[in-house]
Amino acid sequence: MTLTPDKPKAKARKLSMKERYSALTRDLDWDPSYVPADEMFPYTTFEGIKIHDWSKWEDPFRLTVDAYTKYQAEKDRRLYAVLDGFAQSQGHLSLTDASYLNAMKLFLQGVSPLEYQAHRNFAYLSRHLNGPGPRFASLCQSLDEIRHAQTEIHTLSNYNKYYSGFHSYLHMHDRVWYLSVPKSFFDDALSAGPFEFLIAIGFSFEYLLTNLLFVPFMSGASFNGDLPTMTFGFSAQSDESRHMTLGLEAIKFLLEQDPDNVPIVQHWIDKWFWRGYRVTALVAQMLDYMLPRKVMSWKEAFELYFEQQMLGGLFQDLAYYGIKPPRDVGKAIQEKEHLSHQAYWILYQFSHAAAFTTSVPSDETLDWLEEQYPDTFPTYRALWDKEKKNVANGGRHFVRGLPQLCQVCQIPMGFTEADSPFTICQRSVVFEGERYNFCSDGCQNIFEHEPVKFRQAWLPVHQIYQGNCGGADLGDVMQWYGMQPGDGGEYLGSPDHQNWLRWHAQADHSELGED
């Protein structure tokens, strides 16, 4: 008898990626025998989508749980090394300006909570989709999304030690008027069925619009000295390419499974393009106005990431299935030279009720904007010239009333007609005796398709008037929003601005000598 184990004759052949994927993902699936399949998966029929063969779902990443955890751990290790270095070296002092952080306040309040909601819904899909391929891809995405929420919160928490506006983002996300724009967008997707969610978030958000949403934030961070944000952004985006693939596979799979799915998917593309596009108005103004050092204009980003890549590339691919570009895409193209100016003008006038600050753009910024938008900006510049006079006379402009909101996107009604860009666009529909208002044809169309859903919208202005937001005057509402003095208003003279000047004036340059 010997205790020596048999020597393997030859080194065991490593499974190929395809074989590993098949063994670890597909082979672990089984057909239920105690309950019928439709009882085990009760949510994948009511939307009218027909699936005949779940095994046709492709996952080009061929990700398995071992590879997933290995690379995700490495991504986190790299990120946390950067976070530590930045915090230890007082990196926040090397930002271009404290006002840069307004973009990050908006990100933390508006976007990070959506990552958590995405985590929840992908966890739901990882239980409720019938096929093992999409279930596993959803599980990975669910874990990614909670990693994003956590790393974003962690990264930006360092700024909360020194700057205003970062403290109560979750509380604010559920209550504040401008945050109801991203929140209501995501709630709309969460309260839809699993397939609509896949097209809404997986496809429209992650594939169509993700580059417009994230890459400008991350390149902006890179240009403005915000190393940690750039790092978490790129770390998150590396997962994003997997999410884009899930979204693209989802749409191709649905379109290939049954021709009856095509019109349903087309409607979702029309709806979710417009929903997502309206949310990007916040990104548009961030790119053109909030970054002290500019990366690219909204118009340039829109042309590159949307017109060239999506309309010029993707939609030609989808035409094969009979899919057309989103219905209101022409309006978005017409608006590209106006959107950011109109969005920032709104935020400028209402920032006394926000947890970020705004200011009249510097002359340098105004010149840059005029170079970027030679046809349209002169008109907006006239507004800023007028406002500069107001400021010089001690009358910095804040709107004292409450704006009318669009019933669907919840943005104040400040956008203009596509063919008459200086006339405010206003649409309305009477449904069961009540009048509902919209900022655009796109939002009106969405309402008309689902009036019973959208009439329940929690509109911040209506809620204030109904007495549901802490009280009748601005101070009451601000308190209910969880805001503190100094969070919002004018940037010049704000606590962030004053601290910034103080910290930089205090720097010791004595080694340079008296002269």
Next chain:
Amino acid sequence: MSVDAASRPVGVDIQESEQNRAVIEAIEATNADATVNHMPGMVRVTAPGRLVVSREAVEERLGREWETHEFQLAIISYFGHIKEWDDDEIVIAWDH
């Protein structure tokens, strides 16, 4: 205007880093038509119709073993469709 799948551009955005330089150089060498653009913090590589990341070409430049899964640490975004991702190569192209 419709352009066929073989000539419509596809592309990938890669984080700019020491390690990824080898990956970018490998893509340039593998794809004769590739165009490389530097943007803040990242590099964008585009090519008409098809873009291939080859394990062999990366390993040659990196001087060590490299599995294609590692590309997940480099990629920020892409446009096109991931047609193939196996042990030896990653292919991005349009389907139709």
